Amino acid sequence: MAGKVRQSSLFAGFLSSFAVQAGYNYERYQNLGLLAILLPALKDINPDPDDLKKALTRHSGYFNTNPYLATFTAGALIRAEEDSTDHDIHEGDEPWTDRFKRASGSVLGNLGDRFFWGGLRPLAGLTGILAYLLSPLYGALAIIVVFNIPQIVIRAEGMRLGYEAGRGVVTSAIGDRGSKAIIWVKRLGALALGMVIPFLIAHPAMPGGFTGVVLVAGTVGAGWFFLRRRELRTLTLFALAVVLILILAFTARMT
Amino acid sequence: MSSWVLLAALGAVAAIDSAAFFQGMLHQPLVICTILGSALGLPMEGAYFGALLQLLWLKRLPVGVSIYPDIGPVAVGAAGGALIAFESNLMDMGIAGIAVLLTTIIFVRLGGRLMVLQREAQGGFIPRVEKAIEAGRPGRIRLMLLEGIAMSATRGVIMSVAAAGFLLLLLTGLSALPLENVIQPYALLAGVLGLGVGSVLELFDRRELLPWVAVGVVVGVITMVVI
Incomplete structure (x- = not known):
């Protein structure tokens, strides 16, 4: 009899998501990190040790995505595990879990790389330099605040939305919001870049x-x-x- | 001695943050060097070295399996070495800035290479995970993640201490040249930040974003006038 996932297990999974890259390797990439995120919820769903073994084995294969968006896939997998009665369903030649992880990992990887690495990181760095030029000790604070508020909120929302939407998480929960967010973070980055130039030229030193x-x-x-x-x-x-x-x-x- | 311990500890923090845990940009040079400077009682100097390095490697994206410059621990080592020298004999800031720049340029690729070696070594986790699952001990997965974090910390300690040692040697060499009071620290900062801004510009030089850069320039000028 499958159990129900507790909120505390989802929260523990969210906390584990901060270490999703800690076991990164070139064979299965973030598979260790994903297992650590899923583990508390899989324990709830599979009280029987043999079922838990099977569930963990199902998810021990390849997984790779943008680390900040891994919770979307993890939340969706938890929902799918909770709902499904037959976990050995194959889609094409491979188990659905592998196919889903590959597809969502690829889409979220692309989205996350463009948003976090190509948009938010330059925005945070430029805001930091701007703050430094205004008052040197505020530069570090600006980078931490500008980057971490979005990353923590998005990780937490990823777990919630993934768990709510299940395997439809990419289309139903993210939709075109991801593309819009990328456009806006790039615009803000361009704005910060422009602001740095006059501050650099006119600095008293x-x-x-x-x-x-x-x-x-x-x-x-x-x-x-x-x-x-x-x-x-x-x-x-x-x-x-x-x-x-x-x-x-x-x-x-x-x- | 305690300065070296602090430097190594922050090198570990930078390496962990850059690719193992949290990834909250604590490893960015401006952040980690300001923290280091504050801990050593030289916050302004620490922030200066951090700002000097902040934009130069910002554009390189840690996407997929690419080797990217591991700037965090190297920045800690270079800036830490300069701060230690500064603490002891009031080293000229301009020369120290140049030594910090050259040290990081030489060491960042080395840091990236070491990260690749670490990730190759972490391939050894895979059979261990399978064994742990088979033995009904899934809690060991978390221990392996902690092991990965410890490996990152070790990498950070190695890179930061090596970079600091190299910088101190370099400073000894540069001190022999007649450069004392020749290089204005802020001019160096402005020049290097200019290079960084130019390199980051590539991320925003699409037609739809250039008006936003222009608006930024205008807003910057107005803000300066108001301030």
């Missing part, structure tokens, strides 16, 4: 008005031109750093 403008404009241009490729080559950066040092030393001697 900047060496001279015109020299400062030329320095910032020149380095922004150089950064965009040389470092815009995805692969940030160590040698390129090293060469730029050396050139920068020479320019600064020369400028200081001139003034």
Whole structure:
């Protein structure tokens, strides 16, 4: 007889989601992390030790997604485990669990990478620099607040929505909200990027008005031109750093 | 001695946060270096080194299985080394800034490589998980995750201490050059931040986002005037 999942087990799963990457490996990626998230709920659903063994074995295969969105898949799997009476259903050549993890992991991975890595992380970093330029000790605080409020809320909501929606979580619970969120986080990032430039030029510690403008404009241009490729080559950066040092030393001697 | 212990501990925290637990951007240079500086009684200097490094590696995305620069522990080591030198003989901030930059440029890829080795080693968890499930001891899965976190911590300690040691050697070499009071710390910061802004610009240089960058510039100017 299958048991009912307790709220405390969902909460324990949410807490475990913070360690979803701790056992990351190149064979099954986040499978250990996913098992740790599912474990409290699977214990509720499968009071019989043999059933629990079977359930854990079902979920010990490959899993990989954006770490901040893993709770969506986990919540959906918990709901599916709770509802289903026949866990060995195959879809095509593979068990439904594998197919679902692969499909949702891929969609959520793409969505999460664009939102968190491509949007929220640059936004947090730029906000941090902006805060630093206003008051140095607030920079760190700005990064922590801007990044962590969304990440914690989204992890928690992921578990709730995944558990409510089950296997339809990607289409019914997320829908086009994910795309809209990506657009807005990128817009805010672009806004923060624009704000950093005048603050950099007009900082009281900047060496001279015109020299400062030329320095910032020149380095922004150089950064965009040389470092815009995805692969940030160590040698390129090293060469730029050396050139920068020479320019600064020369400028200081001139003034 | 206690400064080195603190440095190693924060190196561990940075490595854990970057890829094992929480992933809440505590490992970002501006955050971890400000914390380190505050703990060593030099908060402004710590924040300065953190700001210097903040934008340079921001664009590299830790997507999928790619090797990405593991900046957190290296930033702790480089900034920590500079702060230790600063504590003892009031090292010139401009020279220290350059030493921090060069150290991180050299060590970040090494950090990424070490992370790959760690993840390869964690492949050994798979048969152990299967055994634990078979033996009816699923609680061991959590212990293995803790083991993974401990491995990350060890990686952080190694990278931060190695980077700090290298930086102190580099500083000794740079101190022999006639660079004292030549490099203005803020000019260096502005130049490096400019490079960082330019590199991050790629993430936003699509036609629909450029107006937002322009609006940001205007809002920035207005904010400065008001302040």
